[in-house]
Amino acid sequence: MTRAVFSLLIAQFLTAFADNAILFIAIATVIQAAEVGEWYKPALQASFLVAFVLLAPWVGRLADKRPKAEVLMVGNVLKAIGALMMLAGIEPLLSYAVVGIGAAIYSPGKYGILPELVHHDHLVKANGWVEGSTIVAIILGAVIGGHLADISIPAALGMVTCCYIASLIATRFIPRIAPHREVTGSAVAHFGRTLRQFMHGSRARFAMLGASVFWGASVVLRVMLTVWAPAVLMMTATGDIANLAVYIALGIAAGSLLAHKLIPLDFVRRARFAGYLMGAGAMALAVTSDPMLAKAALVFCGVMGGIFVVPVNAALQEIGHHTVGAGGAVAIQNFFENLAMLVATAVYTGLLIxxxxxxxxxxxxxxxxxxxxxxxxxxxxxxxxxRPVSAIEEPLAQKTE
Structure with missing residues (x-):
């Protein structure tokens, strides 16, 4: 592992930890405000996700016009501003939306930079490390952020702000690699052209829509557990139900680390089998009433999900890096993923009626x-x-090592 990749892992861990901690801190703020209705919690989550959908044409272009390490720094600065806004008592919906804008900017830079830092043959492995560290950060951020918010919300927000600043500092150790292509013209028109190009290619279309299926299914599964667990496992404590999501996350982390051994980048077609098994795991979960078997099924779903999504992400980055730009490709992926999460949650909420x-x-x-x-x-x-024609060119990082 090179110093650049190690710095990226540290920066990503810290920013993902803070992203998830601040969500639970915001929820704690809402819970303490008795006058806020039940609609506020899903609105809070939506305020974070909506930036990924609305800003997709511009954040992808930014990631392809500027050195991606600088883009990561801009994203962290905006996230820190959002945390400070919440600390100052500004409306949580607005404050969390600013954090979402920072995350929307950060994401294309985070994934788009990997093809510049590692060789083609190591891209799936690098993605596995990034996804695995992100899942660990999600778990720790949710647990530590929630517990610290119960003690002191200002202290919790101070911790989150420090994490964003520390992530920004770690980013300074990532090389500034000049963009490979000139990006001009209307951002919206460019986004539309890029979208059409990706929908035309079967491999890119599979990668783009595959990640959307994974994240849409994941968010619905997490929400569905709050209804399924009390009815089937007879769990009534909120903490016990919340802990079930940890088993999914642990499975995803394990699957992310296994993915590069099972599905090399040139064989991304194999990922579909993990998708089938993830669905089978959810069906098996539906018919079990034993808590231990349920936890095993959740881990299995997570492992299959990790094995599925990591090579899918790597394939999209590889194709984007050698065609329209990895930043633009990841922005499109974020657009579809977050749109899928918003739509899936809305459909599930409608079905509850x-x-x-x-x-x-x-x-x-x-x-x-x-x-x-x-x-x-x-x-x-x-x-x-x-591989793409231009893929014979080695990443710039290889030339400087």
């Missing part, structure tokens, strides 16, 4: 994951697929 059996809904989610994976796998070329 019909008071459907949680077991049927869980089994239905598993079936939909399998069907969606099959649908996006249609017309995938055989493995191994030839």
């Amino acid at each position: 019909f008071d459907l059996d949680p077991v049927i809904m869980m089994a239905g989610l598993g079936a939909l994951i399998m069907i969606a994976t099959l649908a996006i796998s249609v017309r995938l070329p055989s493995d191994p697929e030839p």
Whole structure:
């Protein structure tokens, strides 16, 4: 592992830790405000996600016009401003939206920089390290942020701000690599052209929509557990139900680290089998009433999800790096992922009106994951697929090592 990749891992861990800690701090702030209605919590989450959808044309372009290390720094600065706004007592919806803007800027830079720092053959492994460290940060951020917020919200927000600043400092040790291409013209028009190019390529389309299926299914599964667990596992304590999501996260972390051994970048087509197994795991979860078996099924779903999403992410970065720009490619991926999460959550919330059996809904989610994976796998070329023409060029990082 090079110093640049190690610095990226530290920066990503700290910023992901703070992103998830501040969510639970904001929720704690809402809980303490008795006059706030139940609609406020999902609105809080939406205020973070909406920036990824609305700003996709501009954040991708920014990541491809500027050295990506500088883009990461801009994202962290905006996140720190959002945390300070919340500390100053400014409306949490607005403050968390500013954090979301920073995250939307940060994400294309984070993934777009990997093809510049590592060789093609190590890209899946590097993605596994990034995804694995992110999942660990998500778990620790949720637990530590929630507990610290119960003690002191100002202290918790101070910790979050320090994490963003520390992440910014770590980013300074990542090389400033000049952009490979000139980006001009309308950002919206450029985003539309890039989108059409990616939808035309079967491998890129699979990578883009595959990540969307994973994150859409993941967010619904986490929400669905709050209804399924009390009905099937007879869990009533909020902490016990929340802990179930930890098993998913641990599975994703393990799967992320295994992915490069099981699915090399040239064989990304194999990832679809992990998608099928993730759906099968959700269907198995639906029919179990034993807590230990349920936890095992959740870990299995997470492992399969990690094995599925890591090579999918790496393939998208590789294609984008050698065609329209990795920053633009990741911005499109973020657009679809967060749109999928917003739509999936809205559909699930709408279905709750019909008071459907949680077991049927869980089994239905598993079936939909399998069907969606099959649908996006249609017309995938055989493995191994030839790399892009310009892929014969080594990453700049290799030339400077």
